[in-house]
Amino acid sequence: MNLDFFEKQLLIDNFSEKLQKKIFDTNCLVIGGGGIAHPLLTYLVSTGFGNISIADGDKVELSNLHRQYHFNASDLNKRKAEVLKEKFKNEYEFIDIKSINKFLEEKDLFELIEHHDLIFDASDNFQTRYISNDVCHEHKKPLISGAAEGMLGIVAAFNFKEDSPCYECLFPRNYDLNENTCQNSGITPSVLGIIGSFMASIALKIIADNAFRSSVMRINLSDLSISQPKLKKDVSCKICGENKG
Numbered sequence: 418m419n420l421d422f423f424e425k426q427l428l429i430d431n432f433s434e435k436l437q438k439k440i441f442d443t444n445c446l447v448i449g450g451g452g453i454a455h456p457l458l459t460y461l462v463s464t465g466f467g468n469i470s471i472a473d474g475d476k477v478e479l480s481n482l483h484r485q486y487h488f489n490a491s492d493l494n495k496r497k498a499e500v501l502k503e504k505f506k507n508e509y510e511f512i513d514i515k516s517i518n519k520f521l522e523e524k525d526l527f528e529l530i531e532h533h534d535l536i537f538d539a540s541d542n543f544q545t546r547y548i549s550n551d552v553c554h555e556h557k558k559p560l561i562s563g564a565a566e567g568m569l570g571i572v573a574a575f576n577f578k579e580d581s582p583c584y585e586c587l588f589p590r591n592y593d594l595n596e597n598t599c600q601n602s603g604i605t606p607s608v609l610g611i612i613g614s615f616m617a618s619i620a621l622k623i624i625a626d627n628a629f630r631s632s633v634m635r636i637n638l639s640d641l642s643i644s645q646p647k648l649k650k651d652v653s654c655k656i657c658g659e660n661k662g
């Protein structure tokens with residue numbers, strides 16, 4: 418890795434070659450290769466995260482192109498994870514990037530989590546979000562989760578330390594959760610940009626500063642509001658509560 422590439426980043430207070438190398442050595446697993454993954458990957462790689470696995474079983478469709486900007490018309494019907502791997506490999510000589518061309522199930526995640534330090538949930542469905550939470554909680558691996566629909570976005574990050582909540586505390590499974598994805602309620606690309614780049618910023622914070630705390634941020638582009646509700650552990654949570662299963 419040529420540190421000159423990161424010259425401007427290394428000028429920042431508290432940044433150092435040691436930190437830059439630590440960032441490079443962090444193994445990242447990005448679940449999903451869609452609208453959030455594009456800005457997320459852009460800013461992870463340009464910050465210097467050099468070891469990344471991308472998992473997605475989907476193929477590129479025409480309706481993806483307006484927001485999944487690393488794809489173009491020549492990528493139609495190709496595997497998303499594979500296309501992303503090739504694009505980043507060609508653009509950044511320092512990167513070790515792998516594609517996992519499937520939708521991850523719980524057993525896959527249990528195998529993968531051993532080899533990864535940070536897990537990014539950029540998927541578009543609650544099933545994957547719950548699986549990611551369950552496995553990350555069990556292995557105490559930091560989870561950074563992003564979701565968006567319409568003009569709304571949410572980023573939540575969990576460190577799974579004692580007294581720290583989990584994704585299930587925030588969105589309990591027994592609630593009637595509408596599966597509102599961009600498939601049925603649309604999406605504005607700029608909200609994806611905010612969510613993805615904020616997820617990459619949280620990753621940097623976790624690596625640079627062990628004092629990172631679990632947090633959640635909501636963004637509403639219809640009134641340009643940003644809020645950070647207080648996160649609280651749910652003592653009755655099935656995953657991290659007192660009577661967990």
Ligand SMILES: [Zn+2]
Nearest residue numbers: 583586654657
């Ligand atoms: Zn919980």
